[in-house]
Amino acid sequence: MANCSIALQILPLEASREQILKTVDAVIDYLQLQEVTLFVGPFETTIEGDFDDLMRLLQESVRRAGAVHASIFANVKINYHERGQVLSIEDKVAKYQTLPSEQ
Amino acid sequence: MANCSIALQILPLEASREQILKTVDAVIDYLQLQEVTLFVGPFETTIEGDFDDLMRLLQESVRRAGAVHASIFANVKINYHERGQVLSIEDKVAKYQTLPSEQ
Amino acid sequence: MANCSIALQILPLEASREQILKTVDAVIDYLQLQEVTLFVGPFETTIEGDFDDLMRLLQESVRRAGAVHASIFANVKINYHERGQVLSIEDKVAKYQTLPSEQ
Amino acid sequence: MANCSIALQILPLEASREQILKTVDAVIDYLQLQEVTLFVGPFETTIEGDFDDLMRLLQESVRRAGAVHASIFANVKINYHERGQVLSIEDKVAKYQTLPSEQ
Numbered sequence: 001m002a003n004c005s006i007a008l009q010i011l012p013l014e015a016s017r018e019q020i021l022k023t024v025d026a027v028i029d030y031l032q033l034q035e036v037t038l039f040v041g042p043f044e045t046t047i048e049g050d051f052d053d054l055m056r057l058l059q060e061s062v063r064r065a066g067a068v069h070a071s072i073f074a075n076v077k078i079n080y081h082e083r084g085q086v087l088s089i090e091d092k093v094a095k096y097q098t099l100p101s102e103q
Numbered sequence: 104m105a106n107c108s109i110a111l112q113i114l115p116l117e118a119s120r121e122q123i124l125k126t127v128d129a130v131i132d133y134l135q136l137q138e139v140t141l142f143v144g145p146f147e148t149t150i151e152g153d154f155d156d157l158m159r160l161l162q163e164s165v166r167r168a169g170a171v172h173a174s175i176f177a178n179v180k181i182n183y184h185e186r187g188q189v190l191s192i193e194d195k196v197a198k199y200q201t202l203p204s205e206q
Numbered sequence: 207m208a209n210c211s212i213a214l215q216i217l218p219l220e221a222s223r224e225q226i227l228k229t230v231d232a233v234i235d236y237l238q239l240q241e242v243t244l245f246v247g248p249f250e251t252t253i254e255g256d257f258d259d260l261m262r263l264l265q266e267s268v269r270r271a272g273a274v275h276a277s278i279f280a281n282v283k284i285n286y287h288e289r290g291q292v293l294s295i296e297d298k299v300a301k302y303q304t305l306p307s308e309q
Numbered sequence: 310m311a312n313c314s315i316a317l318q319i320l321p322l323e324a325s326r327e328q329i330l331k332t333v334d335a336v337i338d339y340l341q342l343q344e345v346t347l348f349v350g351p352f353e354t355t356i357e358g359d360f361d362d363l364m365r366l367l368q369e370s371v372r373r374a375g376a377v378h379a380s381i382f383a384n385v386k387i388n389y390h391e392r393g394q395v396l397s398i399e400d401k402v403a404k405y406q407t408l409p410s411e412q
Contacts, residue, residue, distance in 0.1 A: 005145065005146075007144075007145070007146045007147075009180075028199065039144065039145055040196055040199035040200065041110075041142065041144035041145075041147070041149065041196060042108065042110070042142055042144075042149045042192040042195040042196055043108075043110045043147065043149060043180050043182075043195075044110075044144070044146065044147070046144065046145045046146060075180070077112075077146050077178070079146075089145040092145040092146075093143055093144060093145055096131065096143035
């Protein structure tokens, strides 16, 4: 059971719509290459795992966003349980979604 | 094309985990009965449509949460474009998800 | 005792730094003219009062932001207590600030 | 000129009002002992400085919150400018506040 989940929204400021999308995509592409459970929603991407690992990914994600477009705003939600009992992404969304495997 | 999308996270305070889940479910159940595009993610539910309609749904959602559990905190993201050009939920998540219809 | 406090951050998108500041200032100027307790912080402005009144001010604030710059993102925090017992702004910041009247 | 400012709101979950306040105070007390510009508002505390330093303080703040109360939710805003040009806390609030030194 994971002790953390983090949701991240990258909002490039002083940027065109094209720059915004390019920056957001660069961060999601980076996170998808990591060994971490990931869920992409319309406003934020959620990752789940060990607190220290996720904080490292968060820091690297913001840095990579800043390398694509200099002025970055990020909204971050951190759910941390000191004894490892955060609700999982699957627990939270499974009952509301028709997953492909259930077709 | 919609002029607004709103993401809503309900966080009941001074509540047990059971009360938290019951309150969140009550709001999602309410929103699912409305005529509005809806996307449920692990931390927030996103709706899309007309700004005035969505603000009314937001107000009613928080009120209904408070009827289940008195002490409510809510995180809300509002994306509003005065000329009706916000990115749609589908535009933002389609490229990252295998939708059932694409199986 | 108020039953609600709302924090609002306006983030104009696809905007220059000048447009961002102009839009944010227009909303704060509007809120300062309302009969509502107000606290301006570095990332968000907090108002306190009756839930329905504050939701109306929130809606009008986002609309006014959109009239200055068409593409608007807003972060909103809503603290609502169904029986009127949210912590006041003063309760929360007084112990950390040297208020002018205490000099 | 700093390259980052971070706003942090700690929301202990499954906690009494007393536990909420105790946890929030523990984090603010910790941050006030650090060598960092700090602004306490009603919903969030803002710190300003070097990106890597602030991310370290953020991680330690969440960990300390979890040591006081196990189940923690945190809202975090990160403003990062790759070339060091974020607006300062003082730039953003000075025009709206009567600072003690200006009495």
